Amino acid sequence: MDGHPTKFLRARIRHALFTVVPDRLTGGRLRARHLRQPIELTKITVGHVDWPLAFDGLKIAHLSDFHFGHLAASERIREAVITANATEPDLVALTGDLIDLHADDCGLLFAELAQLQAPLGIFMVLGNHDHLHAPRKVIAAARAVGITVLMNECIEVQRRGSALTVGGIDWSNRIKDDALRLREMGVMPHLLLAHNPKAFASASALGVPLTLAGHTHGGQIARRTKPQHNLAFTHRFTSGLYERDGSHLIVTRGVGAWFPLRVHCPPEIVLVEMRSLAEG
Ligand SMILES: [Fe+2]
Structure with a gap:
């Protein structure tokens, strides 16, 4: 185990109290x-x-927070994969918390995610839950099925002789760390994956066109008419689309959950169509 023993223990106690017992x-x-x-x-x-311009109209399937485990077994992941594939995305973005607690069975999760189809690739970052038990195991299992795990790095994808830079930052709960990691990448990504939507503070300051995040689960309990009014009150960006100085952030409610209750906050997959406003 190369995770955080104390946080892992706390998460297991929380899981027992809020999920198993109820x-x-x-x-x-x-x-x-x-x-x-x-x-x-x-x-x-x-x-x-x-x-x-070469990536005008790019379709990105954004999936997050499966929390594979007690509340999301292989069948639920398969359902998500079928929904995502039906949108015929060009690229898939997985923004963390792929597993809930133990990493031992994560091969089963990635066997399902290996069925995702996107010609430009499947990209992933880790969330706080992926770090609890054995993050190295999660990363290895993802890479074994061809998923690109981005650990504070950028890669380029090509289309018609043009490049799109896809970056990903590892889990962090500090805006300062996000800023540092983005700076260390050395190149500004066009598309940024981050588990924590807090990363948008730094990404928008840099002018990153699109940031995709998860983590909040949309608060899991939200007001029916105002989904951005929800239980994730420690977060500024909780659900949906945000804009700052022309940069956009999408926070998905995610596929799974860490406690088995969602009120006016259904599980979600987002299909983003990204347009170029560059002059041709
Ligand atoms: Fe999560």
């Missing part, structure tokens, strides 16, 4: 009801002047 008390009904909720597909179109 589920047992309801005879398994809580979990069953939770998993009956269909995964919604949200379509968002945004544009930016610095988005390369």
Whole structure:
């Protein structure tokens, strides 16, 4: 185990208190009801002047927070993969918390995610839950099925002789760390993956056209008419689309959850269509 033993223990206690005990008390009904909720597909179109013209109309399937484990077994991941593939994305972005607690069975998760289809590739960053037990195991299992794990780095994808830079930053809860990591990349990404939406503070200051994040689960309990009013009140960016100085952030509600209750906050996959506002 190369994770954080104390945080891992705390997460296991929280899991027992908020997930296992309530589920047992309801005879398994809580979990069953939770998993009956269909995964919604949200379509968002945004544009930016610095988005390369060759990548105008790029379709990105954004999936996050599977929390593979007690509340999300292989069948649920398969459902998400089928929904994502049906959108025929050019690129897939996975923004962390792929597993919930133990990393031992993560090969089963990645066997499902290996079925994702996107000609420009599948990119991933780690979330706080991926770091709890054995992050190196998670990274190795992802890479074994051809997923590109971005650990504070950028790579280029090519189309019609033009390059799009895709960057990813590792889990962090400090805006200062995000800024440092982005600076250390040495090149500004067109597309940034970050588990924590806090990264948008630094990304928008740099002029990153599009940042994709998860982590908040949309608060899991939200107001029916105002989804951005939700339980994730320690976060500024909790759910949906945000804009600052022309940079955009999308925070997905995610596919899974760490406790089996979502109210006016269904699980979600986002399909982003990114337009270039550059003059041709
Ligand atoms: Fe999460």
